[in-house]
Amino acid sequence: MTPIIMHAGRMVRKGARFVTLAAAIAILPDAGAFAAQPPDQMRIRKAISAPAGAADLCGRYSWACARTGRLNMSDASAMSVARGINGKINRAVRPVSDRSQYGTEEYWTLPSARGGDCEDVVLAKKKALMAAGVSPDRLLIATVLDRNRGSHAVLVIRTASADYVLDSLTSSIKPWRATGYSFLKMQDPARPSRWNAIFSGGIFATRA
Template sequence: MRAASICVLVLATAILPALPGGAVQGSGLDRPAFLEEKAPVLAPFAFVRFCLAAPSECAMKHGAGEVRDDIAADIAAINRSVNHAIVPRRDRPGQDLWTLSPWAGDCEDYAVTKRRKLIEHGLPARAIRLAVGLTPDGRGHAVVIVRTRNGDLVLDNRSDAVKRADEVDLVWMKIESADNPKWWYAL
């Protein structure tokens, strides 16, 4: 909860315009537990720069496309650990950087760090994806999605609780491919 207002992600938010009063279109609709890829879209520009700086983080993915439900405690521990290891801090305007394991950072830094820790813990890379959505106040926000048999789990720096995709307050915009991190899809 301590990082709830820290993440400001510079993205093309015209895809999902805000309604009067700051609400985001689609925020009150019933949503599925699994995120569904739609048309290909451009990756966030700062993610492209991240891939250039850390090419091993953007290599083709391997392994199963979902994880066992019995490792939920491990996933929650990693989410909590990273949430408490990074001090919330916004990037300077126009200087959006995605950084692994910084001492301070914003939502993208939490997300790429969690993805790395989950893979190091032995989870299959294909089951772990970065996604971007809009918060209720219309701000871009990056999270990690872990696919299980019962739904996509969301690891979010705004909360230590791991929730299914249909239980969070984000309006989904885009997600990285399960096979190739350089490919992204609209949601």
């Protein structure tokens, strides 16, 4: 005869054909397993000055510091548009330094007929993506150190799941961590006329 015991005021059979209440609870997955994973977006550390060459950017190009757009495009649609524009502009703009074109080390502007540097390419991509309907608060200019620790600028497209990088050096759009870059400064998504310190990825990741 299968023995019966009292458990929390209830009768529970013991035997090979029955699972005790405690065992049943033990095999349930933890509630945290069903929780949504936090987005892999860069964390803002503090307000910081604008990069060299970008101090008067909002005055010259008001759209570069706009907060909201006309459309609420889905992440999938925005990424599809971004892939096309990223590759198209990378192919169209010939690399030319600011020193060669303007006689100064840093001057952020749209590419000329001669070409442009990384910041110029970033501006061209941001303008094109905004014209295609991507909200400007999802298109954030960032300054970085590349894998060789050289100064560089990229455009970050923010989705609900992660921050992705549009880069003049590649037509592949990657999650920000996958670039290996050291992120220094980025536009504030709530107010793109302001800049924030990031200090994440690359050389900063090794200090964690």
